Amino acid sequence: MPVFGDGAANIGAFHESLNFAAIRSLPVVFVCENNLYGEYSRINLTTPVEEISVRAADTACPASSWMGRTWTRSRGRDDGGRARPAPARGRRSSR
DSSP, X not given: OOEXXXXXXXXXXXXXXXXXXXXXXXXXXOEEEOOSEETTEEHHHHOSOSOGGGGGGGGTOOOOOOSTTGGGGXXXXXXXXXXXXXXXXXXXXXX
């Protein structure tokens, strides 16, 4: 379970990791701690969206956002917003 800040979501390695996990159907849960600041810059000055979870749509991965620490109490939410890996669909060959 990779945990990163919202500033790291602007780095290519984040997008490459998300894409790789999606195409390989890896059971990975990405956790972004969004404090609205990437190092010294406010998020609205560096990123077009404040909810980093919407970036998962590019790779067709399920995504959810929570305020504060409510993700630890997310079981049974009506919107299905639980931290969950994508279902494994079998290993794909790179050949």
